[in-house]
Amino acid sequence: MEEYPEEFRSPPVRLVALVGCPEQHGLISTHFLSQQPPINTLALPHFSKLSLLLHRSSKSSSSSSAAGILKRDWLVKHRTKIPAVVGALFLWDHVSGDPAQWVQVCSDLDELKAAIRPRNIKLLLLVVVGQSDEISEDRLLALRKRAEVDSKYLLLFNPDPSQLNNSLQRLGASFAELATTFYRDEGRRIKAPIEKKNLSSLDLQVRYCFKVAVYAEFRRDWVEALRFYEDAYHALREMVATSTRLPPIQRLLEIRTVAEHLHFKISTLLLHGGKLIEAVTWFRQHIVSYKNLVGPPKVIFLHWEWLSRQFLVFAELLDSSSATLQSVSSLPLGTVEQPLTEWEFHPAYYYQSAAQHLEEKRSSLELAVSISEAFNDNDDGSAESVVQSIYIGQFARLLEQGDDLAMQFLTDDEYTLYAIAEGKRFQDSFEIIALLKKSHEMYTNLKVQRMGSLCAFQIGREYFSLGDFGNAKQLFDGVANLYRQEGWVTLLWEVLGYLRECSRKQGAVKEFVEFSLEMAALPISTIGSIQTSKCGPGGPASLEQRDMIHTEIFALVSGEARPISLDGTDDLKDNTLHLEIDLVSPLRSVLLASVAFHEQIIKSGVSSLITLSLLAQLPLSIEIDQLEVQFNQFECNFIIMNAKKCPLEAVPSEQHDHRVESAPSLALVPNKWLRLTYDIKSEQSGKLECLSVIAKMGPHFTICCRAESPASMDDLPLWKFEDRVETFPTKDPALSFSGQKATQVEEPDPQVDVTLGASGPALVGERFLVPVTIASRDHTIYAGEMKINLVDVRGGGLFSPRESEPFSMDSHHVELLGIVGPEGEDESQRGPDKIKKIQQSFGLVSVPFLNIGESWSCKLEIMWHRPKPVMLFVSLGYSPNSNELNAQKVNVHKTLRIEGKNAVLISQHFMLPFRRDSLLLSRIKPVSDSSKFVSLPLHETTVLVVSAKNCSEVTLQLLSMAIEVDDDGIEKSWSIQHGGEDLGTAVLVPGEEFKKVFTVIPQVDSSKLRLGMVHLKWKRHCGIEDRSGLTVTDAHVLTKHELPDVHVELSPIVVSLDCPPYAILGDPFVFCVKIRNQKELLQEVKFSLADSQSFVLTGSHSDTVFVLPKSEHVLYYKVVPLASGLQQLPRISLTSVRYSARFQPSSAASTVFIFPSKPHCKMAGITDQGLESIIAD
Amino acid sequence: MIVCVAVVGHQNNPLYIQSFTDADDALKLHHIVHCSLDVVDERVNNPKKSGPPLNETFLGLLYPTENYKVYGYLTNTKVKFILVTTNLDVRDADVRNFFRRFHAAYVDAVSNPFHVPGKKITSRTFAERVSTIVKSFGLSSAG
DSSP states (O other), X not given: OTTSOHHHXXXXXXXXXXXXXXXXXXXXXXXXXXXXXXXXXXXXXXXXHHHHHTOOOHHHHXXXXXXXXXXXXXXXXXXXXXXXXXXXXXXXXXXXXXXHHHHHHHHHHHHHHHHHGGGTOEEEEEEEOOSSOOOOHHHHHHHHHHHTOOGGGEEEEOOSHHHHHHHHHHHHHHHHHHHHHHHHHHHHHHHHHHHHTOOSOHHHHHHHHHHHHHHHHHTTOHHHHHHHHHHHXXXXXXXXXXXXXXXXXXXXXXXXXXHHHHHHHHHHHHHHTTXXXXXXXXHHHHHHHHHTOOOOGGGHHHHHHHHHHHHHHHHHHHHHHTTSOOOSTTSOOOOSSSOOOGGGGSHHHHHHHHHHHHHHHHHHHXXXXXXXXXXXXXXXXXXXXXXXXXXXXXXXXXXXXXXXXXXXXXXXXHHHHHHHHHHHTSOHHHHHHHHHHHHHHHHHHTTOHHHHHHHHHHHHHHHHHHTOHHHHHHHHHHHHHHHHHHTOHHHHHHHHHHHHHHHHHHTOHHHHHHHHHHHHTSOOOTTTOOOOSSOOTTOXXXXXXXXXXXXXXXXXXXXXOOOTTOTTOGGGTTSOEEEEEOTTOGGGGTOEEXXXXXXXXXXXXXXXXXXXXXXXXXXXXXXXXXXXXEESSGGGOEEEEETTTSOGGGSOXXXXXXXXXXXXXXXXXXXXXXXXXXXXXXXXXXXXXXXXXXXXXXXXXXXXXXXXXXXXXOOOTTGGGSOOOOOOSSSSHHHHHHOBSEEEEEOOOOOEEEEEOOOSOEETTSEEEEEEEEEESSOOBEEEEEEEEEEETTSSOSSOGGGOOTTOGGGOSEEEEEEEOOTTOOGGGSOTTOOEEEOSSEEEEEEOOBOTTOXXXXXXXXXXXXXXXXXXXXXXEEESSOOOTTOOOEEEEEEEEEOEEOSEEEXXXXXXXXXXXXXXHHHHSOOTTGGGSEEEETTSOEEEEEEEEEOSSSOEEEEEEEEEOSOTTSOOOXXXXXXXXXXXXXXXXXXXXXXXXXXXXXXXXXXXXOOOEEEEEEEEOOOGGGGGGOOBOXXXXXXXXXXXXXXXXXXXXXXXEEOXXXXXXXXXXXXXXXXXXXXXXXXXXXXXXXXXXXXXXXXXXXXXXEEOTTOEEEEEEEEEEOSOEEEEOOOEEEEETTTTEEEOOOTTTTEEEEESSOOSSOOOOOOOOSOOOOOOO | OEEEEEEEOTTSOEEEEEEOOSSSOXXXXXXXHHHHHHHHHHHHHSOOSSSOOTTSSEEEEEEEOSSOEEEEEEOTTSOEEEEEESOSSOOHXXXXXXXXXXXXXXXXXXXXXXXXXXXXXXXXXXXXXHHHHHHTTTHHHHO
């Protein structure tokens, strides 16, 4: 845009002039400039200056038949020299002064009028008045008449600060109005011939239209300006075929230059008016109309330069106006006939096009230069004095004729020479790079990566041609990445060709080899190859070229040949060249190493198979001299030698620390896997992973290839799109899908037996012994360590949540109490290094050194507090063969499930004495609180039967049973009588029940009385034959059972039946019922007796008796048995009226045995002892 | 005249690209086709509110260059077709018609059981059919 003169680039500003009174000019012109729109001011101190300024040269005024289209200085003349309005300033003193002053004013006025009249410049009179001046209308009128101006164009100007603002405002308005009038009149004057269409030539029409547009611009009438610029542009386009004024080359040049200026104006107006779409459409038409006007071949470069400039200028215009244009997507896209695309709204596109045209220009200029040099060897200097002529787009020779300068027209040949000479002076490459960089930056900001890449590629190409390989390489690298990623092989080939040449020029051997190998391994087939001469330095993308590059590189790396002009390669002979290929490297298609273990898990020390597969996509076969396979376990590394090239015997001795294998051939055929299978053995357990495969080719060249698992191997990035036969890396297809480059090495099998010899369930409360035997079969045991764990079968800990307080004895239902070593081993004999650590559910014990065949045993003591099953885990860790600290540990695990069971179940029940019943009120009217307790009568004897049932599966021996009172501090509230504790050898087989009878006499009336605990001592009953398999300690076990609380109350009435234990048939006996009143009140008791068939009786059948307090009433009946055997006595039923309680003795209590005759044997009297010990079934 | 047609896959990789010029600008055409993918991305990712809704496969004019016009087409399987023509006043209807026939040819080519989806199209029949379609481009409307 800078190539246009300033007057074209900015919109024109109205121009006025001030004459006379120079001291006021500063004030006024400052005010005019600050007006909206501004007005430029020409300040002339004297009236004579104006006529000099407006002096019209006689030559130019007579040019009706123009020698050109637009004069170069016309616009600047109107912007800086010819005012629209002249403001003549007079002092009031001069106007109203003496006649001499008046005459001077009149003559000044006349001179002024003469100067401005030919140009129709408007006149404005300004009379500068002071504050105290008396204004006389007559003088003003005279002045106005003299100046021939309208009354409103005579203004009084008062520079006094109080009046100044007002005066300036009025001044500004009048000047603006007059200026507008001037520009409109001028416009109309010029427009008239256009409208009448009586212009003699198109030249004039263009010029007139241009002038009208400029005047409209002065008036800020953008619409009219645009219309006339467009008219001018169209008229100009018509001139292309018709004008004959100039020789053809210069004619075209002039038209193009004028068109460019007009177009610039139009675009500026459109863009400033916000008409983006119109501007873009207009630009497109502009390019289309002039695109084919290339001109003669000699000067075709001028055409390209011009086109490039069009794009550049439009890009700059768009760039400066597109501050608000952020997103492409928000734009509407043209019309259906003229669809516009996204990029046409972006300066980046125009910058890029400008650069492309500039490239065209450069190449055609080079051609033109070479032609001109071939034909015109002697440069006669005719291009020297050529300058731009007074018309836009014309050039002329400046001739000095004495003092005068004259313009002489040029011939086309002269002009061509001049243009070529001018063109040679410029370096286009930098311009191209600058344009492309701008475009690249914009595309990058818009995240338009492919366009951006194309720009970057073009920049790189420019740098390359300039010899700046560093910059070029950097750009090409970025571009190559995109093409690699998207698989554009032909484009990638071209970029790589440049990169290869860059590194060749820079002497970077490694990169040169890398790029060359990548090119050689590109999937370019004959089908898609491009046979073109316009290709980069990499040559055409074809199979032959790949072959060539391949051959060249392998000749280089093998040291056989030197590539042409590769600088700095002398050190290749001394230094090795090492390439790394990782999983994302583009060189993966050069060499791909896939490694698969045949087994996912291998035993340590056992050999397994590993398959190594190599694939190369190079166009020709390559021969590998040596392959080194590296693992994470260093000892497993091995080397494969090519038997053809290097026999096994010739292996250098320093490599013998690794295993060396030999393969008959290590030739890699294109697109065919080379599969090698070898044994592998690891001594160390853990992960064994193949890391890399290093291929050595020639004396100095190695490629380190990261190993890949066939199961998770990615396709080759570019080859995956190719339609080719895909083969598996291994022979076994299953291995190709599942094979891994890593395997797990297991630890060796343990050769030690661990036996847990526990029998039967454990019983709650006893110290249960689990014998553990460690017997070595084939391993000696060093640093053995045995861990013991007790785990709840249902998971979780060995304690219930509510009892989770730590370190409480009861928190563990099952507890590991200790570990008893083998017989004869004393605790004190253990060394300090022997570990023994026991917690409630965990134990750790060290195992002494054991030789092969030896064994060691110990016993685990476990106690159950609750019946529950438990898993016992025992794991033995030892090192089998040496006492190195870091040696491999071997582990043996054993588990055993042990049930814990209750040994005995203790229960109890209370009974009242035979044929004696107490009336207990709580039984009649159960109170909710006491109902759950057993009620016992106070001071009466109650029988308590405690029974212990063996619910285990082993025979138990009971040692003693007793009731212990735990709170002996309290006053004895009841008395218990029982016999000796020792039970002797009471043996209880499974399921058998043992009963013991106690009598209880409560002595305190209590609603809740604690009776105490039953203590049962027992142990497993071991026969003599059982002694060997002892699993339990011999100690007795104490099982406790809490007796339930009882309710004690005084019974108001006690009824007892009294009759002999037996009777004899026909022998009468007395049967009495004793009713004892224990209360202080009289008791009324009703009774009735039911007859029995077996007896005859005397006594009352039914009656009501009153029993006195604390006394006893006895009902006597005399009965005679009539039948023998067990007979039911007549049943009596009693009813206590006070308590509404009915009582009837149980049928068992009222039964008596009748002998048929008196028995002869002496009857053992039933002793009235309170204690009986019976072992019942 | 059509100078280049291309089929572009899901990863923006060329599946088939064929230029029909004797001149040495095949590489340039490859660049043009590649760059036009930017526009396809733009159109597919940011469909315009005011523009035609993107429920049709024809993407319209993609890319203005001095001498070429580039048109795009997106199949229902998101495979892109690109057409580069030197004919500067092409009618949309012709281009649509071309793409329709081209699409049919493509579908036939990839329906070949021996064709692996996502790989380059190497079928000779397809190439012949494409060149027939290319040759007949614009003739029906002109005639």
